[in-house]
Amino acid sequence: xxxxxxxxxxxxxxxxxxxxxxxxxxxxxxxxxxxxxxxxxxxxxxxxxxxxxxxxxxxxxxxxxxxxxxxxxxxxxxxxxxxxxxxxxxxxxxxxxxxxxxxxxxxxxxxxxxxxxxxxxxxxxxxxxxxxxxxxxxxxxxxxxxxxxxxxxxxxxxxxxxxxxxxxxxxxxxxxxxxxxxxxxxxxxxxxxxxxxxxxxxxxxxxxxxxxxxxxxxxxxxxxxxxxxxxxxxxxxxxxxxxxxxxxxxxxxxxxxxxxxxxxxxxxxxxxxxxxxxxxxxxxxxxxxxxxxxxxxxxxxxxxxxxxxxxxxxxxxxxxxxxxxxxxxxxxxxxxxxxxxxxxxxxxxxxxxxxxxxxxxxxxxxxxxxxxxxxxxxxxxxxxx
Amino acid sequence: xxxxxxxxxxxxxxxxxxxxxxxxxxxxxxxxxxxxxxxxxxxxxxxxxxxxxxxxxxxxxxxxxxxxxxxxxxxxxxxxxxxxxxxxxxxxxxxxxxxxxxxxxxxxxxxxxxxxxxxxxxxxxxxxxxxxxxxxxxxxxxxxxxxxxxxxxxxxxxxxxxxxxxxxxxxxxxxxxxxxxxxxxxxxxxxxxxxxxxxxxxxxxxxxxxxxxxxxxxxxxxxxxxxxxxxxxxxxxxxxxxxxxxxxxxxxxxxxxxxxxxxxxxxxxxxxxxxxxxxxxxxxxxxxxxxxxxxxxxxxxxxxxxxxxxxxxxxxxxxxxxxxxxxxxxxxxxxxxxxxxxxxxxxxxxxxxxxxxxxxxxxxxxxxxxxxx
Numbered sequence: 222x223x224x225x226x227x228x229x230x231x232x233x234x235x236x237x238x239x240x241x242x243x244x245x246x247x248x249x250x251x252x253x254x255x256x257x258x259x260x261x262x263x264x265x266x267x268x269x270x271x272x273x274x275x276x277x278x279x280x281x282x283x284x285x286x287x288x289x290x291x292x293x294x295x296x297x298x299x300x301x302x303x304x305x306x307x308x309x310x311x312x313x314x315x316x317x318x319x320x321x322x323x324x325x326x327x328x329x330x331x332x333x334x335x336x337x338x339x340x341x342x343x344x345x346x347x348x349x350x351x352x353x354x355x356x357x358x359x360x361x362x363x364x365x366x367x368x369x370x371x372x373x374x375x376x377x378x379x380x381x382x383x384x385x386x387x388x389x390x391x392x393x394x395x396x397x398x399x400x401x402x403x404x405x406x407x408x409x410x411x412x413x414x415x416x417x418x419x420x421x422x423x424x425x426x427x428x429x430x431x432x433x434x435x436x437x438x439x440x441x442x443x444x445x446x447x448x449x450x451x452x453x454x455x456x457x458x459x460x461x462x463x464x465x466x467x468x469x470x471x472x473x474x475x476x477x478x479x480x481x482x483x484x485x486x487x488x489x490x491x492x493x494x495x496x497x498x499x500x501x502x503x504x505x506x507x508x509x510x511x512x513x514x515x516x517x518x519x520x521x522x523x524x525x526x527x528x529x530x531x532x533x534x535x536x537x538x539x540x541x542x543x544x545x546x547x548x549x550x551x552x553x554x555x556x557x558x559x560x561x562x563x564x565x566x567x568x569x570x571x572x573x574x575x576x577x578x579x580x581x582x583x584x585x586x587x588x589x590x591x592x593x594x595x596x597x598x599x600x601x602x603x604x605x606x
Numbered sequence: 607x608x609x610x611x612x613x614x615x616x617x618x619x620x621x622x623x624x625x626x627x628x629x630x631x632x633x634x635x636x637x638x639x640x641x642x643x644x645x646x647x648x649x650x651x652x653x654x655x656x657x658x659x660x661x662x663x664x665x666x667x668x669x670x671x672x673x674x675x676x677x678x679x680x681x682x683x684x685x686x687x688x689x690x691x692x693x694x695x696x697x698x699x700x701x702x703x704x705x706x707x708x709x710x711x712x713x714x715x716x717x718x719x720x721x722x723x724x725x726x727x728x729x730x731x732x733x734x735x736x737x738x739x740x741x742x743x744x745x746x747x748x749x750x751x752x753x754x755x756x757x758x759x760x761x762x763x764x765x766x767x768x769x770x771x772x773x774x775x776x777x778x779x780x781x782x783x784x785x786x787x788x789x790x791x792x793x794x795x796x797x798x799x800x801x802x803x804x805x806x807x808x809x810x811x812x813x814x815x816x817x818x819x820x821x822x823x824x825x826x827x828x829x830x831x832x833x834x835x836x837x838x839x840x841x842x843x844x845x846x847x848x849x850x851x852x853x854x855x856x857x858x859x860x861x862x863x864x865x866x867x868x869x870x871x872x873x874x875x876x877x878x879x880x881x882x883x884x885x886x887x888x889x890x891x892x893x894x895x896x897x898x899x900x901x902x903x904x905x906x907x908x909x910x911x912x913x914x915x916x917x918x919x920x921x922x923x924x925x926x927x928x929x930x931x932x933x934x935x936x937x938x939x940x941x942x943x944x945x946x947x948x949x950x951x952x953x954x955x956x957x958x959x960x961x962x963x964x965x966x967x968x969x970x971x972x973x974x975x976x977x978x979x
Binding site: 248249250251252253256269270273274276278304329331334335336373374407436439440442443444445446447449450451453454455456458459501502503504505506525526527528529548549550551552592593594595596598600601602603604605606 | 634635637638639655656659660661662663664666690691692693694696715716719720721722793824825826827880881882883884885904906907908927928929930965966967968969971973974975976977978979
């Protein structure tokens, strides 16, 4: 039985980190959010430019993502900064509190000066930080882990080395009772039949085919071809020729397990095992969705070398080729390139990934954490009003 | 009166009110590196945003144009473009469109084998430029080298009545003195589109204003269908638009700018803005504004990272944060008030810090015209 030591939350979930975050509800407050985080060393600012004059579908997606991030198992406490009379901060905080989360909101409004708001925020964060330091870890079973599966800056080796190794890991953790979430609907285009065939029932299969179809339609509706943005210029220099080829490599991250469920962006899985989340191929936005949906750790394969991470979840970088590992070791946690030049098998790298996941769950710092890669951006569904 | 200010003269005839070294990320993936470089170099500003990859068509073009536009901005002494390497928005593409009249270079994380090298390289390039920028002195310049943005944020009926004609007069005076003015065309002005079109000469521009008066089409991609909003304006909306119209002055309107377009002629131009302040200010920065007058009752909680934003409020009640407001109307005499505002504006152009600059609140952001893929 595989176990790790994590932070137990009031709602029963278990975190692999114990972060204190400050998060803005609207873009206008991004600057003040960073300012406040700077006042209390150790606090992570989660900033974005969404949340202002959005259509309902975007407002809903923003709120869902922010709530998922603040209520995440890796977060010990979260402070929301909001403004104006229709700000969602209070409502999000009320909902999260009911679930036992340590959260608070400050609304910048006419009653308090900016300095007063910042003072209030600093005091709250300092207290939250103190409290978090007292929290003890406890032993938890691997079946409590949700792992996001992502790729960024893919090359022709992605589908041969790193992604199939992630697939081996995914099958193992699913067999151990855990959960893995494959994502990036764009990168299922051309390979959707394979995943649909693995669906647990026809309902899940249909739902999956539907989200892929919808993605293609979105592009057509604005007169564009999805294949013009994907593969990206870097994918092509990396040897990928078509989106179908990229997709066939991409879905290998999902191994061979049964597809249990298809979930919307930033939603949490309701089933254990292998699930799929509807996210864009844009890696940063996809990782944000996966983490907001509850993934405590994200596996991220890269062929060209991408440093991006997450403000609250450790992201483990899996390099696809030996040259990348030689050139930019600082951004790579696991070198799947050993399959090419050191006779390692896919199964062996899959095992190596699993042990890395357990080490990281126990607190080992990943490359993206070391270099403060805390990119955060919410997938947009409409133009700003 | 003969207006002038002290600014940084640029080779292309424009002038900076500030003299920044811009560190520009081509894609979100290089934003951490960009922040790190700009923190280490005094006089450097980070231009970071959430876009740059997995984008298509107009949505991609807007991102590219805005980054080229902000790098071209006269407040920017020099620009270092920092990419990842594999992104849609390639640094080489940005360089192709970038101005040739100032120091601009591009570097990439993958090309330099990692963030650490890129940060070092970036700091060394930016430091050289920052030194040059510090040595450059302000010179006395006429208003013809100035581009002023005007952004109305939240004025209500009462404050529009007060401040509309005053800002209108400010714009008219700036134009008489050969400045460029870019006025934000927000949703609230839509009912006045026809009247704006009457002040335009060019037939294509007239057409744009008339279309605007039918309600801006904004796109939604959640369900794959374009939404064509049939807008019928209420009496209240029309009334407010007529008051806001006064804020645009009486000058001929030369053009309605496309996204990231930098106006060539002096005079009055309009630019579509949303009610997202950061996006609107960023569009203005990308279209060449080197200062923005923000008209707001409440005061806005962030400015632009690249431009001084001078906040003017019609009334100073409890509702405004004093620490955000640069100028509160003192009276109702249009001539006197517009004179004072221009005086304040020119002080800021000459280097006086705005409240938002003192609070170090400035952001940059690029809107989406399509979903990401």
